[in-house]
Amino acid sequence: MKEAMFYERLEEDAVRCHLCPHECKIKESRRGICGVRENQAGVLYSLVYGxxxxxxxxxxxxxxxxxxxxxxxxxxxxxxxxxxxxxxxxxxxxxxxxxxxxxxxxxxxxxxxxxxxxxxxxxxxxxxxxxxxxxxxxxxxxxxxxxxxxxxxxxxxxxxxxxxxxxxxxxxxxxxxxxxxxxxxxxxxxxxxxxxxxxxxxxxxxxxxxxxxxxxxxxxxxxxxxxxxxxxxxxxxxxxxxxxxxxxxxxxxxxxxxxxxxxxxxxxxxxxxxxxxxxxxxxxxxxxxxxxxxxxxxxxxxxxxxxxxxxxxxxxxILSEDAKCPNCGTPLDGVFCGSAQP
CATH class of the missing domain: 3.20.20.70 (Aldolase class I)
Structure with a gap:
């Protein structure tokens, strides 16, 4: 369990989750639509971390x-x-x-x-x-x-x-x-x-x-x-x-x-x-x-x-080493060996 990112605290220990477009308002001891983010005493936690x-x-x-x-x-x-x-x-x-x-x-x-x-x-x-x-x-x-x-x-x-x-x-x-x-x-x-x-x-x-x-x-x-x-x-x-x-x-x-x-x-x-x-x-x-x-x-x-x-x-x-068509030389769109590394 880990404290969640992307939420705000509301009145009466409720929270608003901003992780996905559901923007769930979650009351104390309740979970969001996903079922894995729970409000515990006004703090939103991920229940599935790890x-x-x-x-x-x-x-x-x-x-x-x-x-x-x-x-x-x-x-x-x-x-x-x-x-x-x-x-x-x-x-x-x-x-x-x-x-x-x-x-x-x-x-x-x-x-x-x-x-x-x-x-x-x-x-x-x-x-x-x-x-x-x-x-x-x-x-x-x-x-x-x-x-x-x-x-x-x-x-x-x-x-x-x-x-x-x-x-x-x-x-x-x-x-x-x-x-x-x-x-x-x-x-x-x-x-x-x-x-x-x-x-x-x-x-x-x-x-x-x-x-x-x-x-x-x-x-x-x-x-x-x-x-x-x-x-x-x-x-x-x-x-x-x-x-x-x-x-x-x-x-x-x-x-x-x-x-x-x-x-x-x-x-x-x-x-x-x-x-x-x-x-x-x-x-x-x-x-x-x-x-x-x-x-x-x-x-x-x-x-x-x-x-x-x-x-x-x-x-x-049969792509060339620089990810081009061997027939006409047109580059293939994508990320291939030889492309920039992360």
Whole structure:
């Protein structure tokens, strides 16, 4: 347990949390929407500092990040809790645990231990992921600073529901982010996630302005966000922020509270990808459908196949040492070996 960052004290021992756009007013002995920030006698505490409930050594492509040290390993970790309540959450057992079961669990690990593990397994990066990492901000922040000292990059896999103050505080130590942009629909964010869309759009823009490498993922859920109008709107938004932002369009499979919906047809993903390319995005990928052929990276100028993948595995990478297309010399957008270190 550690005193939280980003809060103010109010009357009668209440506090206002400013970590995420929920801006929860939390009475004494109560917790915020995330379930892991508790007011104890007028002081807000993080209940999950150092409590790692999930961890793995992953390929960077699994985050997914396709333009950030492709083929490298990343140490992924999470605590319990989340500031969303997505009905399609694949990690609901840990993301919703503090709210559903009022339980805080996890193995005690210090920031120093996290960096030691990443170093031991030759991980290029540490990813704060599986649940919304904003809710364990203090732990991620302390770890990220130590990671940079050790030459290790930091990655957020995020729903984008983070305040500007928190993003700017973390930015000097954050190297890449994948933001889950679920829709442009306020109604979908409200009914399916318990949040609002505008803060997510603002976060994506801010990460880009702060020169953090950004990739965006959209999980395509049948009947909820699978129209051509939706695809075009998301693609145009991403293009306005930066044509170099990779867009990952992922297949939904039935889970949690949406067991009654079918898997997303591959043809729908293909339609979304084609729309993204038509709008002008340079890199659009289909996710959760390994072997379908649209997980490869091509030169946006001449079309040369640069990085060939199967699922999360890099099979071939013909980029030059300075990350350029060997055919036409066009630089590939992203962060690669030979790029500036953190």
């Amino acid at each position: 409590k790692v409930v999930a961890e793995a050594i992953d390929p960077i492509e699994k985050k997914p990040l396709f333009h950030f040290y492709p083929g490298s390993s990343v140490y992924s970790l999470a605590t319990v809790g989340c500031n969303f309540r997505c009905r399609n959450c694949q990690n609901y057992d840990i993301s919703q645990m503090p709210k559903d079961k009022k339980r805080i669990m996890g193995e005690e690990k210090s920031p120093e231990e996290i960096v030691e593990i990443a170093t031991h397994y030759n991980c290029r990066s540490i990813a704060y992921t599986y649940v919304e990492p904003t809710i364990f901000f203090e732990f991620a922040y302390d770890t990220a600073k130590l990671a940079h000292q050790a030459g290790i990059c930091n990655i957020f896999v995020s729903n984008g529901y983070t305040t500007e103050e928190a993003i700017r505080t973390l930015a000097p130590y954050l190297d890449a982010v994948n933001v889950d942009l679920k829709s442009l629909s306020e109604e979908l964010y409200h009914t399916n996630c318990g949040g609002h869309v505008q803060p997510v759009l603002d976060a994506i823009k801010l990460y880009k302005r702060l020169s953090i490498w950004v990739e965006v993922t959209t999980l395509v859920i049948p009947t909820l966000n699978d129209t051509e109008e939706e695809f075009r709107g998301i693609a145009e938004f991403i293009k306005d922020v930066g044509v170099d932002i990779p867009w990952h369009i992922s297949q939904f499979y039935p889970t949690y509270k949406l067991m009654d919906l079918p898997r997303t047809p591959v043809s729908t993903l293909r339609t979304a990808r084609n729309i993204g390319l038509e709008v002008g995005l340079r890199y659009v990928y289909e996710g959760n459908v390994p072997g379908e052929g649209n997980e490869n990276t091509y030169c946006y100028h001449c079309g040369t196949l640069l990085i060939r993948r199967y699922g999360f595995q890099v099979l071939e990478n």
